[in-house]
Amino acid sequence: MRQYIIEHWLLNNSGRPADKSLSETQVEQSWARLGFATLALLFLSLHGANFEYYRTPFLITSGLYFLANIISLFTIRKNPLSALRTISMPVLDVTVVSFGMLVDGGGNSGIYFAYLLIIFGNGFRFGNSMLLYTQVMSMIGLTIMAAVAALSAAPIIYDPSLLYWQLITLLLLPAYVYMIGKRTEKAIKAQTEAEEASFNLLDQGPVPVFTFELDQNGKPMIVYTNKAIHELFQMDHAMLAGEGVDRLILPEDSSEMFDFCARTLDLQLKDENNTIYIRGINRAGTPLKLTCTAIPVRWRTHRIGVCFIVDITQRETLQEQLEAVHKEGYMSTLVAGVVHDFRNVLNNMIGYAELLRMESDKEDVCEQLDAIIAAGDRGSELITRLLKLGKNNKNNIPLQIVRTSGESMIKPLENITGLARLQLPARIQMHCRIDHELPDVAITVIELEQMLLNLINNAMQSIQSAGLIQVTISSDHNHHLAIAGMGALSIRVSDDGPGIAPENIDLIFKPFWTSRSNHGGSGLGLAMVQRIVKRHHGTINVASVPYEETTFTIVLPPFREHTHAATIAAPTQAPASIEVPPPMRILLIDDAAEILRVHQAMLMRLGHTVETAENGLQALETFSKDMAAFDLIITDFHMPVMDGLALTEEIRAVNSHIPILMVTAYGEDQRLQQSSHHHIALLGKPVTMDKFNQGIIEAIRIVE
Numbered sequence: 035m036r037q038y039i040i041e042h043w044l045l046n047n048s049g050r051p052a053d054k055s056l057s058e059t060q061v062e063q064s065w066a067r068l069g070f071a072t073l074a075l076l077f078l079s080l081h082g083a084n085f086e087y088y089r090t091p092f093l094i095t096s097g098l099y100f101l102a103n104i105i106s107l108f109t110i111r112k113n114p115l116s117a118l119r120t121i122s123m124p125v126l127d128v129t130v131v132s133f134g135m136l137v138d139g140g141g142n143s144g145i146y147f148a149y150l151l152i153i154f155g156n157g158f159r160f161g162n163s164m165l166l167y168t169q170v171m172s173m174i175g176l177t178i179m180a181a182v183a184a185l186s187a188a189p190i191i192y193d194p195s196l197l198y199w200q201l202i203t204l205l206l207l208p209a210y211v212y213m214i215g216k217r218t219e220k221a222i223k224a225q226t227e228a229e230e231a232s233f234n235l236l237d238q239g240p241v242p243v244f245t246f247e248l249d250q251n252g253k254p255m256i257v258y259t260n261k262a263i264h265e266l267f268q269m270d271h272a273m274l275a276g277e278g279v280d281r282l283i284l285p286e287d288s289s290e291m292f293d294f295c296a297r298t299l300d301l302q303l304k305d306e307n308n309t310i311y312i313r314g315i316n317r318a319g320t321p322l323k324l325t326c327t328a329i330p331v332r333w334r335t336h337r338i339g340v341c342f343i344v345d346i347t348q349r350e351t352l353q354e355q356l357e358a359v360h361k362e363g364y365m366s367t368l369v370a371g372v373v374h375d376f377r378n379v380l381n382n383m384i385g386y387a388e389l390l391r392m393e394s395d396k397e398d399v400c401e402q403l404d405a406i407i408a409a410g411d412r413g414s415e416l417i418t419r420l421l422k423l424g425k426n427n428k429n430n431i432p433l434q435i436v437r438t439s440g441e442s443m444i445k446p447l448e449n450i451t452g453l454a455r456l457q458l459p460a461r462i463q464m465h466c467r468i469d470h471e472l473p474d475v476a477i478t479v480i481e482l483e484q485m486l487l488n489l490i491n492n493a494m495q496s497i498q499s500a501g502l503i504q505v506t507i508s509s510d511h512n513h514h515l516a517i518a519g520m521g522a523l524s525i526r527v528s529d530d531g532p533g534i535a536p537e538n539i540d541l542i543f544k545p546f547w548t549s550r551s552n553h554g555g556s557g558l559g560l561a562m563v564q565r566i567v568k569r570h571h572g573t574i575n576v577a578s579v580p581y582e583e584t585t586f587t588i589v590l591p592p593f594r595e596h597t598h599a600a601t602i603a604a605p606t607q608a609p610a611s612i613e614v615p616p617p618m619r620i621l622l623i624d625d626a627a628e629i630l631r632v633h634q635a636m637l638m639r640l641g642h643t644v645e646t647a648e649n650g651l652q653a654l655e656t657f658s659k660d661m662a663a664f665d666l667i668i669t670d671f672h673m674p675v676m677d678g679l680a681l682t683e684e685i686r687a688v689n690s691h692i693p694i695l696m697v698t699a700y701g702e703d704q705r706l707q708q709s710s711h712h713h714i715a716l717l718g719k720p721v722t723m724d725k726f727n728q729g730i731i732e733a734i735r736i737v738e
Contacts, residue, residue, distance in 0.1 A: 049636065057114040059159050066155070067127065071099060074134055074145065084190060092137055099130050108137040108179065124168045128175035140183045140190035141197055151210045162212050169208045173201055176192045196330050239386065240628065242343040245575060246279050246295055247336065253296035254279045256434050266345055268317040279341075284313045284321065286453070287464040298328040298339045301551040311452025313460065314345075323347045323456040329409050331402070344379060346456070381699075381720035384410040385632035388723055392639060402733045410720060437593050440472030440509075440523075443479050450483040451505055454490045462497055464490070466505040473520050473592035477570045482525075485566055488559035489527040489586050496531035496584065504528045508563045515573065515591040525588040532582035539653045542576065563588070592657055615730045617641040623653040623681070624697075625673040633668070633697070636723050650676030654684050661689055664729060671698035693733035697721060 075096055078085055085092070106119060126529040131152065149172040157165030162236065167406040180197045183190040191634035242262040246254045252396040257272045267274075267282055274281060279295050280288035291312060298308040308329070314322035328341040384407055391403040452468045458464055466567045475482075486505070493503045509521035516522040534542060543564045563586075567574045577583075620642050627648075645664075647653035650673055667685065669678040676684075678696050685694065694714040713736050 037143045037610055044340065057111050058111045058204075060114060060119075061107060061264060063155065063159060064103045064110065067103050067123075068100065070148070070151075071096065071103075071130065074130075074148075078134060078137050082137040084137050085150055087135070088137050092133055095130060095133055100125055102126055119169070120164075121685065124152065124156060124171050128171045130169075131172075131457075132175040133181040135179050136182060136186070141180060141193050141200065146176075146200060149204060153204070154211060157208070157211060162216060165208060165212055169204060173204050176200060176204065199220065201531045216652045237261055240381060240570050241383055242345070243281075243340065243591075244274070244282075244343075245333075245338050245340050247338045248296070248299060252296075254292055254299070254339070258282065263343070266316070266322070266343065267513075269312070273317075282314050283324075284315050284411065286460065287313050289296050289465070290455075294326065295328065295339055295341070298341075299330050299337055307450070309449065311449070311456050313456060313458070321347075321460050325452075327409070329405065331405060340409075380410045382628055382632055384720045384722060385629075385636055389632075389635055389639065403678040407722075421735075436476065436478055438477060438479055438482075439474050443472060443475075443482060444468055446479045446483065446484065447507060450486060451490070454487055457491075458494055458503070461500045462494060462503060463501070464503040464505065467507070468505075471509060473523055475523050475570075475590050476593045477590060485563045485588060486527070488563050489525075489588075492559055492586075493529035493531065493584070495528055496533075497529055498532065501530050512591060513589050516588055517592055517594065520592040522592060523590040525590075526585060528583050528585035530581070530583055531583045533578040533582070535580075539576065539578070541576075593710065614727055614732050615734065617643070618730070619643045619645075619663060620666045620668055621645055621647065621653060621657060621664045623650060623669040623673070623678070624669070625649055625670060629670075632727075633721065636721070636726060637668075640726060642722060649673045650678060650681030650684075653681055656687060661692075664692065666695065666733065668695045668697060668730075670694055679712075682714055686712050691737055693730070695733040697729075 035042065077093075102123070106123070109116070128149070131145060131148045134145045134148070135141070137541065138145050140218070143423070153168045156168045176197070185349075234456050237260045240262060242265075243260045244256055244263050245258040246256050249255045256274050256277050256279055259271055263274070264270055278292075280291050283291050294308060294310045309325070309327045312324050312326055316322060316326045323346050325344040325346060326341050327344075328339050330337050330339055358388045387403045387410070391400055391407070394400055394403065394557055412621060413563065447468055448466075451464070451468075455464050455466075466681040490503060490505065497503070504527070506524075506526040508524050508526075510516060511521035512523065513522045543560050564574055567588055567590070570590055572588060574589075575587045577587075620637055622630065622634055622644050623646070624633065625648055630646055630648070634646055637644050645656065647656055651670065652675075653667070653669065654676065669681055671678040678698070682694055682696070685692065690713070694712070695717055696714050697717045697719060699719040713735055715729055715733035716727060721729075
């Protein structure tokens with residue numbers, strides 16, 4: 035019985051405010067009792083019609099009531115889960131109120147309304163169970179008071195009809211509030227279940243996630259972290275909750291992280307996301323290289339930010355790829371490995387979210403899952419854009435005049451400066467400011483990125499110890515290259531290193547000349563920058579004050595309609611109509627167990643029968659045992675033992691008509707160009723159910 039009272043009368047307190055603890059609620063109630071009792075005692079001693087008649091027993095009862103509440107104040111915080119106090123205090127409340135009605139003259143006393151205060155007060159604080167219990171006690175107390183009034187020799191008013199209406203009021207009015215309370219409990223329970231489902235999805239997912247909100251001073255603070263965050267940073271929730279978001283990153287990048295989180299909370303909900311490349315640090319002090327993508331969401335009564343993190347520290351080829359960007363002038367190989375990992379992460383996130391959405395019939399849960407799926411889709415678009423940051427013109431195709439709008443270049447430039455930040459030593463800070471109103475220019479984003487990366491790399495190499503690199507990209511209306519109504523594009527990169535000796539100023543742009551030949555300098559970076567600037571009729575200047583500031587300033591003219599050729603429009607492709615293939619027997623192959631599990635669940639949801647294999651060799655053995663057992667083969671491309679392309683070649687040697695769908699995160703791999711010779715369809719990760727349907731139909735169409 036004691037446990038039942040604690041669980042259903044105290045802990046099931048849906049009416050209690052979310053920002054109050056159980057102890058605080060009970061202490062607040064005890065002080066309210068003492069305050070009301072003091073006022074009532076003062077009133078009855080001055081105006082009570084029968085105070086002299088009941089003086090002694092009433093004062094004794096009041097004294098015991100005061101004593102009980104004072105004892106409660108001292109014991110509540112030590113023992114908030116007291117079943118005895120829970121059932122006894124409402125009885126004492128009703129007893130004092132009933133006695134007060136006798137002292138005040140009987141049934142017509144205004145103290146009667148204190149019954150309703152007791153009932154509603156307990157109901158609002160502790161839920162419907164306490165409301166019903168206090169209602170029953172009040173009706174019993176009122177009945178006993180009426181019986182005593184009828185039998186008492188004191189001049190007490192006793193009116194049976196008034197008693198009847200008072201009892202009806204105590205019965206019906208709390209009953210109405212009870213019904214409202216039940217509906218409130220149901221709504222709160224549904225909200226709680228939705229919140230738990232959302233956090234369980236994030237908590238069990240492989241992607242490190244934390245949420246943040248602004249404190250009273252406008253500083254972004256960590257609210258929640260999932261298990262993957264704890265594993266990545268080697269910190270538990272107790273170390274992170276309530277800390278500033280810069281707790282996860284290097285002190286040199288604190289201002290960048292605060293600006294990133296504050297900017298996220300300024301975005302329109304479900305409208306766009308925010309991405310940054312940042313240098314993190316774990317509990318052991320080990321530097322981490324991170325990609326952070328954040329979205330704002332509505333949580334209860336306010337906005338919070340949700341940040342998804344990808345650790346790209348362990349990519350062994352990252353530095354080599356970035357050096358290739360500096361020397362060869364293209365970015366696609368830089369991010370290929372990162373994109374593969376990110377696509378696999380997004381594949382799992384979107385897949386699980388789609389499966390959970392099909393299971394849920396709660397609108398608020400579905401909205402939150404849709405937000406996660408949308409964030410995954412935006413992440414997929416982001417990494418697709420990263421792959422297109424630059425591709426070398428190997429065929430020596432003549433330069434085509436393009437028009438790059440100021441608005442379209444902002445995000446790629448933010449991304450490339452973020453990637454550059456990851457390569458900086460921890461001792462170097464980098465501050466970047468990109469204006470949101472830039473002029474249109476007749477240069478590709480790829481070339482802008484090449485110049486910017488080379489200038490940042492040059493500044494990094496010049497700083498021998500701790501230092502600062504500042505990047506400013508803006509519109510310069512005062513430069514001679516500007517035109518009426520449109521400024522020129524200005525790119526400034528400065529550092530506080532030792533600077534450039536005056537005798538070397540005229541040599542720095544010569545190919546293969548370098549002052550750092552003993553430290554890996556190639557002498558090609560600044561030469562490439564100058565060549566691009568001249569090609570687009572811009573200017574480049576350098577100013578250096580030793581050990582104070584060295585600044586490279588590039589200025590490019592705005593696009594002029596009458597002097598440039600027609601712009602090149604990107605072709606658009608009409609969306610394909612979505613068909614639904616018939617149920618099929620599918621052999622599914624992937625070496626990643628998590629992806630295999632997600633893809634199998636998605637295909638089964640689509641009505642297919644699925645058998646799995648972990649690599650190409652295992653799949654080939656399964657297929658060879660009974661070729662007629664399968665209608666379709668879906669295989670990953672990059673796998674150990676035997677990859678998807680080798681598996682396809684073996685299958686096509688014995689079976690030319692079975693449809694084959696290859697799912698891959700390496701969409702740009704040169705070997706995949708061979709796929710057309712084997713009559714297979716390609717599907718890029720991350721995969722959704724609609725994409726699976728389209729890919730299956732395409733695979734069938736190809737063999738037909």
